[in-house]
Amino acid sequence: MKCLRCGRCCFYNVVVIRPERVKEDLNLGTLSEDDILLLDGSTTCPFLIWEGDQAVCKIHGHPWFKDTPCGQFTQEIEKSESSPCRTGTYMRANIQLWRKLTLQE
Numbered sequence: 001m002k003c004l005r006c007g008r009c010c011f012y013n014v015v016v017i018r019p020e021r022v023k024e025d026l027n028l029g030t031l032s033e034d035d036i037l038l039l040d041g042s043t044t045c046p047f048l049i050w051e052g053d054q055a056v057c058k059i060h061g062h063p064w065f066k067d068t069p070c071g072q073f074t075q076e077i078e079k080s081e082s083s084p085c086r087t088g089t090y091m092r093a094n095i096q097l098w099r100k101l102t103l104q105e
């Protein structure tokens with residue numbers, strides 16, 4: 001699945017590492033339940049920032065990111081790895097709705 005960086009995944013029901021636990025040499029194998037943050041839809045991921053209308057993940061560049069819940073996220077229903085994300089395609093095509101749901105929350 002190709003992410004179109006609309007940022008929707010980073011708003012609701014995502015599991016992320018607590019920001020205070022993030023460091024360069026983070027070993028995900030040492031994390032406990034207390035190190036994990038489950039977003040409930042009332043707040044955005046603390047690692048989400050914006051470059052214009054592009055959603056950017058602050059921890060995406062770390063080598064251990066691939067082992068995080070987000071790094072392992074896939075949508076099996078997509079036809080191929082290169083298929084654009086359907087949610088992102090919809091949100092990009094409905095820019096006013098997307099802005100209302102993301103930038104103004």
Ligand code: SF4
Pocket residue numbers: 009010011014016045046047048049056057058059060070
């Ligand atoms: S960790 Fe990155 S990809 Fe995952 S929800 Fe947060 S900003 Fe989005």
Ligand code: SF4
Pocket residue numbers: 002003004005006007008009010055085086087088089
């Ligand atoms: S909904 Fe799709 S395009 Fe938007 S951030 Fe999530 S994976 Fe990327």
